Amino acid sequence: MNALLIFLLVAVAPEAATSGLPRAAGWTTARLLASPHATQAAAADGRSVYSISSTTVARYDRATARLLATATTPDTKHLNSGFVHEGKVWCSHSNYPAMPHESDVRVYDPVTGTLAVQHVFHDPPGSLVWCVVHDGRWWCCFAHYGDDNARTLLVEYEAGGFDRERRRFTFPAEVVADWDGMSGSGGIWDGDTLLVSHHHFRVLYRLRLPEAGDKLRLVEALHCPFPGQGFAADPVTGGLVGIDRDRRAVVFAERDVTAPSWAGRP
DSSP states (O other): OOHHHHHHHHHHHHOOOOSSSSSEEEEEEEEEEEEETTTTEEOOOSSEEEEEEEEEEEEEEETTEEEEEEEOOOOOOEEEEEEETTEEEEEEETTTTTOOEEEEEEEEEEEEEEEEEEEEEESSEEEEEEEEEETEEEEEEOOGGGGGGOOOOEEOOTTSSSSEEEEEOOOOHHHHHHTTOOOEEEEEEETTEEEEEEESSSSEEEOOOOOSBBBOOEEEEEESSSSSBOOOOOTTTSSEEETTTTEEEEEEEEEEEEEEEEEEOO
């Protein structure tokens, strides 16, 4: 193929799909860690980085990038995200894309090297995609897809576990419309707001709990260097860790120094 034909093919190729919301400066790439398991999510603690595929949690030494261990179970189908809590990685797990929905929380213990079911949601209100702790309570996102993705829910549980629901919230219409038929694949608390990722766009939605009602409010959409999926806060750098599925890499993201402070915005 000659150079002119290559140029023409590139010139007429459609742009990759992207978020339709205007995005402010948010996070940029600091470095990458190659991992064949980087297809669903990433998480980190002070010594390790965790790369998560649908079936496996892989633990890496964050200083040397050396693979230290992997863990799975025979019935693990679709891990979606990881959240480090009390020295362990709490992973959201579902039977996606099968129906009816089945969801549970599986915990990876880096000391024992095991992955085990911690809690099963009986008749869950969707497909569990992420769970995080905030103010001593678990917050879980249950996704719906396609024509039903507006039914995606954020559920707050009473302190002590996942047994008693406290509140349910739905997502803003402009965010649901931007999901491209998918859902919010990852989420963390950032102060008193939530950062929620897309399934495959390079965008983070900053959301705030409503003063009244049950619909989350969009504060802003932000650029991020990883195209969706599960992500987590990095306690060492103060940034984020996510994945680039196409490059099979964990992405370390740092705050863009040009980004204005959002603190105090209504």
